[in-house]
Amino acid sequence: MRANVIAAWMLAVAGIGTAHAASTPLYDIVRFLPKQQTSVLAAKPAGIPVVINLKLFGARKYADDFTRADARANAKRAIAATIDSFVRTKLAGHALLKMQTSPRVALVLTEAEIRTLARDPAVATIDYNAPSKALLVQSIPFIQMNQVYASGVSGKDGTVVIIDTGIDRAHTFLGAGTSRQLSSLNACFRTYSPYCANGSSSETGTTAGDATFLQDHGTHVAGIAMGRNASGSSPPNGVAKSANVIAINVFRSDDYTYDSDMEAALEYVETLVDTGNNSNKIRSINLSIGGDRFSDSCDLVKSSMKAVIDRLRKKGVATVFAAGNEGYTKYVGSPGCISSVVTVSAATRQAPLAVASYSNVGAMTDVFAPGGEIGNCIKSSVPGNGVDAYDKMCGTSMAAPHVTGAIEVLAQAFPNRSMAQILYALRKTGTNLTDTRTGPKYSAPFIQVMNAATFLKTPSADANDVFAKPVVVTLNKTYQGSTAFATLQSGETHHVVNTDGGSVWYKFVPTETGQVSITTLNSDFDTVLAVYAAPSSVSALGTAVAKNDDDPVGLTTSILSFKATKNKVYMIAVAGKTSADRGRVQLTLAPVPANDNLAKAPSLTVGTTVAGDTRGATLEVSEMVPFGTDTHSLWWKFKAPASKSYTMNTKGSAIADTVLGVYTGSNMQSMSPFATNDDFGSDNLSSVTFAATAGTTYFVQVLGYDTNNVGPVKLTVK
Structure with missing residues (x-):
């Protein structure tokens, strides 16, 4: 069974706080750094975007404290003191962004700086600060909103938060000149240059969430979530047409944002929610943002961001992410891969209902919503140089705010229902939609908001x-x-x-x-x-x-x-x-698997190939992972018949990217790495050659590099 392997896992994955060879690949020092991009990133003069995770005594206690108002301030002070001390002594002169609810600092470092800090005993891990992009492309009646409006509900007095490229505050579709714009609460978070308008990595206030030149995405997304056309012209309105809006701009002129920007923005929203018992009635947050791809949850990879999202959800606030527009039929983008967010894939905007050709769909898709199809996109507001302008775009970016607005409207109509119950109603009462494109046939509900409202009036358990x-x-x-x-x-x-x-x-x-x-x-x-x-x-x-x-x-x-x-x-x-x-x-x-545990490792002999399957396998107490983040390991043992060199490899494994470790020791607590390998040459499979001593027993560990690589493996001994 798995047990508490956090410390060992982090140390082994990142090499943090321990000596590591100069030849250790950078992606085995910086967690979650894409292998295929390592050489390109390392060659950039500006360096590599990373997040340094600092050690903090009682970290789990502080995480728990954030659910208690009386302890939250003390926890934040302890985290700030830890960060400030480290920055003052180790990162003086660096431009950086500090997190508030976890001991994390985001900045750009050179490869040499990363390798030096990786040996610092105050550093727990160093993570790649993954970049993401904004996700672009008669939808209101198609999700039954006309029926909902007829019942007298439209999101009045509630607030949606749009974390995106900022909005055009002068656009009347977004409530310009009315109390619907909570402008004093707008914000900006940008870890790297070009920074916010005040020249720093964070800013709050009326103009902080403004869209700048060519930033039209956030204005379009906000219009879908809460727009309202007072003149009655087309488009008539967005989903939560009476709701307020807070804009947070996390994008630079290069159209990129980073995990640290989104995490800081979510921390800021949590602060707003904690103020005055959520006096602004923030109920949903939209992030039509994504990058990378995951077939399964990325909860370990994005654990710090997930912690903030989980706390917000317990406080009645849903976080909605777009699934991505790469057309994947097995994957969704990040951070939409976090299990506790609402991940939205795109469908057509009118009958016949179908999955949009560009939409990512995977096991982490929660719901479908209208994103439009190429040639038949979603019309919404865009910046217009002082005039109200509109344009059509297609994408999961357009699907997500349909859900964000729907959550806001349902939360207004049913204030005594929990966020989990509102999300359940949307999933339970939607129209089932199956992805029929080539690949796995994932299904999820296409939201029907009036159906959800009807259910919430007289709900029932499964x-x-x-x-x-x-x-x-x-x-x-x-x-x-x-x-x-x-x-x-x-x-x-x-x-x-x-x-x-x-x-x-x-x-x-x-x-x-x-x-x-x-x-x-x-x-x-x-x-x-x-x-x-x-x-x-x-x-x-x-x-x-x-x-x-x-x-x-x-x-x-x-x-x-x-x-x-x-x-x-x-x-x-x-x-x-x-x-x-x-x-x-x-x-x-x-x-x-029988050889899930070290104690049940079967014997290997020279000249043979053995097979196994890592599905259902786990990690044991104190078990290390030499590289990567997978937690599904298998074990074998090899007693060397002679003092000579032996080679072991995973050639022929069904999974594409393996990790191989050879250890000495008598039990898991005494295991010491003897020979390890992630990638062999240009192959993502693994191979080690080691000089063995006759009569010595070596333990051999095989697993995938990450949770996208779980399944049948082979191990050959030569």
Whole structure:
């Protein structure tokens, strides 16, 4: 099973705080640095955009403190003191952006500076500060907004936040000259030059969120989310047509923003929400922004940003991201890959309903909304040199603000419903849409806002809220569900912690005896997970066979494994850690490989090739990962028959990018790297050659570079 591997994982991945060879590839020092871009980035005179993560005593305590108003100020002071001390002594003279809710500093460093700081004992990790771009291209009736308006609801008094390229404050479609523009709260965050208008990396105030020359994207997005045409001409309005707006500009003239800019902007919104018990009724944040691609969640990669997003959601604020416009049928962009955001893929803007040709769609897609199709795009506001101008654009950038506006309207109409319940209603009542393009056939609901409103009037939980009506599950499959309206039944006790909220139930009857792994990875809330053997009723559960709160690698989702007996009935409960933790459940069951654990490593012999599958595999207590971020490892052992050099490689593995490690030691706590390799030459597979001593046993670890590389592997010994 996985256990607390955070410190070991970070040290091993980044080489931080330890000596590393001058030949160590830069992408194995800077976490999440794309391999294919490393040489280009390192050659840039300006350096590489990075975020330095500093060590902070009691970091987990401070993370928890941000949910408590009485401790928030003290936590921020401790973080600021840590950052200021490091900047003063180690980064004097550098232009940088400081985070407020985590000990992180964003700046540009040369390769030499990065290698020096990587050895500093105050540095926990160094991350690549990933760039992102704005995502461009009769939609209002198509999502049923005309019916919603007829019911008297249009987002009045609520506020949407547009984190984008800024807006044209003079545009009447966006409420120029009215109280709908909360201009004094506008902001700008730009880690790197060119900076905000005041010459620094951050600015707040009336003009701080203004769009500059050629920045039309944010004005267009804002118009879709909350625009209203007082003259009655076309377009008549956006979605939340009576809502207020706050604009935050995070883009430079080169059309790029960075993770640090978005994180700082989200921290600023959290401060606004914390002020006066969210007196401005901020309910949704739109970021039509993205870059890179992920087939699965990027929660570990974007853990600091996710922490802010999770806190906002608990305070009733949804964060909406566009999925991206590269036409991927298996991936979404970043940060839309974070499990707890609302990730929006694009569909046509009118019947017949279909996935837009350019839209990214993947496992992390939450909903579809109108983004338009090339030649039939979405008309909205754009800057017009002092006149009201409009233009048509297509993209997931246009789809996302449809959802942002819909969330605002539903939150106004149903103030007593949680954000998890509003998002559940949008997903549950939408029209199912399947991506029929070449590739995996992912499906998600196309939002129907009136349907969601009708449901929220008289909501109901999923059927498996009841112990007697579980969803039957099998191995190697993933199941979706929700705890948004789940309850604890009469006689049902808490499962993992004494604060967990309503549960949903699953039934598993194994066809073979063996170890089984269950995970709630990709669920969008803080889960707890428990398994019971053959309980007769919900009031007679007995002691759990296995249970888990947080996945020990640093996620708030859960993972456990247990020995399942053939034909025995097991009941699986999924709940939130507290009654406020609710949302979309994703449950996956997989057989645990026999050699998942070091203690069960099978023997290797010279001249043979062995096979394995990393799906269902985990990390153990203190287990290191030599490179990358994957957490699915397999183990073998090799007793050298003679004192000579041996070669091991992963040639023939089905996954494209492997990592290979050879260790000495007698148990996981004493493992010491002996030979490691990420990429061999131009091949993303791995190979090591090492001088062995006769009679010595070496342990061999194989895994993928990241969670996009999980599956069948091969290992050859020569």
